[in-house]
Amino acid sequence: MKKYFILISTVVFYFVACQSTSTPERIRLKFNSEGKFKIAQFTDMHIINHSPNTAKTFATIKYVLENEKPDVAILTGDIVIRRPSREVWPLLAQLFEEAQIPFTIVFGNHDVETITRDSVFDILSHSPYFIGEKGPENIHGVGNYVLPVYGSTSSKPSLLLYCLDSNAYTEYKQFGPYCxxxxxxxxxxxxxxxxxxFTQSNNNQPLPALAFFHIPLQEFNNIVGKETTVGTKGENNTPGKVNSGMFSSMVDMKDVMGVFVGHDHDNDFIGMEYGIALAYGRVTGVDTYGKMERGARIIELNESKPCQFTTWIRTPKGGIEHTYYYPSGVTKFAEETAIYQPSLPVNPTKQGVSYSYYEAKFKSVDEIATAKATKQGTQNNFSIKDAASADSFGYEFRTWINIPEKTLYYFYTRSDDGSKLLIDGNLIVNNDGSHGTKRAVGSVALESGFHELCLRYFEDFREKELEVGFSSKNILETVIPDNILFIPE
Known part of the structure; x- marks a missing residue:
């Protein structure tokens, strides 16, 4: 009884103090004077009233806020999970108010087991640093809203933060209880x-956006094991039973760059699916299962690079983990541990690509080596449009590619039929074989400067296609431009 009286007194004092504390009249999220905007994602805090572990969870949150100094904190569900919970929400809000950091929430499946969604928003509305909204009443859930982030010197939004209620347990009985x-x-x-x-108000250009909710999408299963997926997968993903089309709508609308969720405490991995990053946060709460050190996911955006972001995990003991660059999928760990191919001591002056053209029935690009060229020449880039034959032909392209900076690069070929891409004699992309249009990707760590690039391609029959591109942490995926290709001398 004594402990309970102290807790209630603390809550009363908090609300009285709020009335006298200097607070912003209206919080407006914006990029700072350096053109940066930073988000801290806390997830699965599982706060239990009167538990001694609550202090440890709060300490983790404080550590992240003090060391990362985010511009906003987003709590992605399963926040307060046991009765009495009404007294805990104001104490949680006080952490962000003391740090003078705006915060918001989306609900998890456990939050509504002790209190209604509307009640949580009513309680948090007393905190001047809470920026969440209940959202429209005529759709599922509470807390479906979008937060615009404005440019450092602009009155128009530069970024959108979609917050969605992934709901709790399905009402459809055929899926069983607590589904x-x-x-x-x-x-x-x-x-x-x-x-x-927002797209229409932005000259019909989609505004870059991020999405936050609790329960993962089924598409999270598709990125497991991919080369561009990094982090910890310590348990099975547990998305909702039905794929309702949220991900396909994001692909269709072309604005969401990344989706950030919680729910599965032993997962904190991030990967790419059709150009969208799918990421788990790091479990924050001590009063729940999970083997990983408690912490948060940080997302940092740069106003000058609106379609890129960097994200990492921050913990009190481990510091910074799993730094990941979107959209390249390059990681800081891969950059630091890669074996870099040195640039070559050449100084070509004429831009372009040299080629040898072959006519024969090929089933593999390796067969081109024993064929006799019927034509040789140069062109601006890798192109098969001038092939003399509709079918049964091949090309070997050679060029010096001028790599702009030392880092890890991804190269791809999209071809019908087969293709292989080599750099400095090493096979990077293997897209060989007789097939329809297919994309293949490979990575290589390169020093800045010139590197020899060899591309072999063959067309078997019917349709034909060839596209060659690359990306890095600072280069959005693009077809390799003419101005970095030079004819070997």
Missing amino acids: DDWIHFDQILWYREQSKQ
């Missing part, structure tokens, strides 16, 4: 309408 719910179609329609309106 995780999903984002419903009416919520997806709401997102599409918001995205459409």
Whole structure:
């Protein structure tokens, strides 16, 4: 009884103090004077009233806020999970108010087991640093809203933060008791309408966006084991039972760059699916299962590079882990541990690509080595449009590619039929064989300067296609431009 009286007194004192504390009249998220905007994602805190572990969870949050100094904190569900919970929400809000950092929430499946969603928003509305919204009443869930982030010197949004309620447990009995719910179609329609309106107001160009909710999408299963997926997968992903189309709508609207969730405490991996980063946060709460050190995921954006971001995990003991560069999928660890191929001591002056053209029935690019060229020449880039034959031909292209900076690069070929790409004599992309249009990707660590690039391609029959591109942490994926290709001398 004595402990309970002290806790209630603390809550009363907190709300009285709020009235006299100097607070911002209206919080407006924006990039700072250096053109940076930083988000801290806390997830699965599982705060239990009167638990001694609550102090440890709060200490983790304080550490991250003090050391990362984010511009906003987003709590992605399963925040307060046991009765009595009403007294805990103001104490949690006080952490962000003391740090003078705006914060918001989305609900997890456990939050609504002790209190209604509307009640949580009503409680948090007393905190001047809370920027969440209940959202429309005519769709599933509470807390479907979008937060615009404005430019450092602009009155227009430069970034959007979509916050969605992934709901708790499905009402459909055929899935069994306590089956995780999903984002419903009416919520997806709401997102599409918001995205459409922001796109129209941005000269019909999609505004870069991030999305935050609790329960992962089924597409998280697709990135497991990919080369560009990094982090810890310590348990099975547990998305909702139904794929309602949220991800496909994000692909369709072309604005969301990354999705950030919680729910599965032993996962903190991030990877790419069709150009969208899918990421788990790091479990924050001590009063729940999970083997990893408690912490948070940090996302940092740069106003001058609106379609890129860097993200990492921050913990009190481990410091910074799993630094990941979007959209390249390059990681800081890979950069630091890679064996870099040195540049070559050449100084070509004429831009372009040399080629040898062959006519024969090929089933593999390796067969080109024993064929006799019927034509040789140069052109601006890798192109098969001038092939004399409609089918049964091949090319070997050679060029010096001028690599702009020392880092890890991804090269790809998209070809029908087969292709192989080599750099400095090493096979990087293997897209060989007789097949329809197919994309293949490979990575290589390169010093800045000139490197020899050899591309072999063959067309078997019917349709034909060839595209060659690359990316790095500072280069959005693009077809290799003419101005970095030089004819070997």
